[in-house]
Amino acid sequence: MNSVSTATLPLSSGGVIPQVGLGVWQSGRGATTRTAVLTALRAGYRHIDTARIYGNEADVGAAVQESEVPREEIFVATKLWNDDQGFDEAQRAFDASLRRLGLDYVDLYLIHWPVAGKRLDSWRALERIKASGRARAIGVSNFLVPHLEELLAAANEPPAVDQIEMHPFLQQRETRAFCAKTAIVVEAYSPLTHGRKIDDPVIAAVAARAGRSPAQVLLRWGVQKGVVVLPKSTNEGRIIENADVFGFTLDGAAMSALDALDEGLATGWDPRTQA
Ligand SMILES: NC(=O)c1ccc[n+]([C@@H]2O[C@H](COP(=O)([O-])OP(=O)(O)OC[C@H]3O[C@@H](n4cnc5c(N)ncnc54)[C@H](OP(=O)(O)O)[C@@H]3O)[C@@H](O)[C@H]2O)c1
Numbered sequence: 001m002n003s004v005s006t007a008t009l010p011l012s013s014g015g016v017i018p019q020v021g022l023g024v025w026q027s028g029r030g031a032t033t034r035t036a037v038l039t040a041l042r043a044g045y046r047h048i049d050t051a052r053i054y055g056n057e058a059d060v061g062a063a064v065q066e067s068e069v070p071r072e073e074i075f076v077a078t079k080l081w082n083d084d085q086g087f088d089e090a091q092r093a094f095d096a097s098l099r100r101l102g103l104d105y106v107d108l109y110l111i112h113w114p115v116a117g118k119r120l121d122s123w124r125a126l127e128r129i130k131a132s133g134r135a136r137a138i139g140v141s142n143f144l145v146p147h148l149e150e151l152l153a154a155a156n157e158p159p160a161v162d163q164i165e166m167h168p169f170l171q172q173r174e175t176r177a178f179c180a181k182t183a184i185v186v187e188a189y190s191p192l193t194h195g196r197k198i199d200d201p202v203i204a205a206v207a208a209r210a211g212r213s214p215a216q217v218l219l220r221w222g223v224q225k226g227v228v229v230l231p232k233s234t235n236e237g238r239i240i241e242n243a244d245v246f247g248f249t250l251d252g253a254a255m256s257a258l259d260a261l262d263e264g265l266a267t268g269w270d271p272r273t274q275a
Contacts, residue, residue: 004243005044009228011160012183013130013137017108018075019223020243021047023189023232029056036234037063041074043240049163049187049230051079051112052097061101076101077108079141080126085111085118090125098134109135110163114147114274120154127157139163141189142271145178152182161228163187168221168258169197169265176225187228192218192242194267202261206254219245221258 008016022040027033033056037048041063050060057078064074078101084093094109109129111122119140126138139161143151152158162179166172166188179186192198192215203214210217215231215238222229223245231242250258266272 002246003044004246005046007223007246009185009226011137011185012158013160015107015136017137017161017185017228018045018047019228020045020219020245021049021075021077021187021228021230022239023049023230024056024060025051025054025232027054027056027232027234029059032234033059034063034066036239038067039236039239040243041067041069043243045239045243046073047075047077047228049077049189052081052084052093053079053112057097057100058102061103065102071103075107076103077110078106079110079112080122082113082115085115085122087121087125090122091129094125094129094135105134105136107135108137108139108161110139110141110161111143113142113269114140114271116275119147120151123151123155127155130157137161139184141187142269142274144175144271147271147274148175148178148182148184158182159184161185161187163189163230164271165190165266165268166222166227167191167193167197167218168203168261169193169263170267171259171262173262176227185228187230188222189230190267191222191229192231193265196267197265200261202257206250206257210248210250210254212248213241215242216245217250217254217258220248220250221255224250224255
């Protein structure tokens with residue numbers, strides 16, 4: 001049986017990505033993030049998702065180094081912020097991220113947002129960074145089908161992943177279908193709806209039938225859809241709870257009930273507005 005430590009998805013560029021990752025947006029700086037990452041690694045997580053704009057790359061890096069898990073067993077992802085987009089700027093921003101992390105390489109470097117007029121230059125920079133070996137894989141975030149089509153037409157190397165908001169209330173069917181066709185792994189951010197729908201009555205009913213928590217149901221739905229899920233928590237009990245999503249299966253009736261919840265709910269920023 002799979003576990004949070006062993007469940008992975010293959011990347012088109014080679015290697016694998018662990019299917020559950022700890023998100024650290026709004027986890028703060030300093031001890032809170034360091035403790036959350038150490039707790040997650042102890043609980044079996046092998047994937048940490050940070051970004052330059054989260055302000056805690058240094059804390060993530062410190063926890064990775066402090067943990068007893070070998071570096072090569074941990075998948076570390078960070079992201080290029082919007083103000084740093086452009087060919088030269090992106091390379092400088094990557095160097096700065098790597099310095100803050102205190103690592104020799106990251107496992108995944110993502111363009112955080114499809115900034116118009118800059119994103120293709122940024123992508124050329126990411127291709128160069130990957131060629132240098134300092135990012136094992138490169139990808140994008142908040143790219144919808146038109147952004148991906150434009151990128152694939154221009155790129156030498158396709159993105160290995162697209163990180164988008166995804167949960168039963170925002171199912172991203174079109175983007176997922178496109179990514180399935182083009183071998184791009186989808187990563188679901190805000191898989192717990194940023195906390196907005198954790199008390200939804202349909203989720204509660206499915207959770208009661210499965211004997212699981214609402215958060216576990218939301219994450220399991222994503223796992224069964226074949227995507228990576230990136231739950232954020234700084235609470236030890238919830239970090240452990242969110243990892244425990246491989247010991248049960250949602251049956252057809254449960255998946256249908258969840259599939260019926262799509263309402264296009266973007267809890268954060270919405271790339272449908274980005275030309
Ligand atoms: N690429 C992007 O543009 C982008 C955008 C947004 C997010 N992300 C990534 O996705 C990650 C997760 O997204 P998110 O932070 O927006 O939201 P989320 O993971 O959907 O939800 C986090 C919220 O749920 C709470 N929570 C966690 N586990 C819970 C549980 N078992 N039961 C009840 N509540 C629980 C957390 O509080 P506690 O901490 O108190 O447990 C927090 O308030 C981010 O950290 C980041 O890595 C990426």
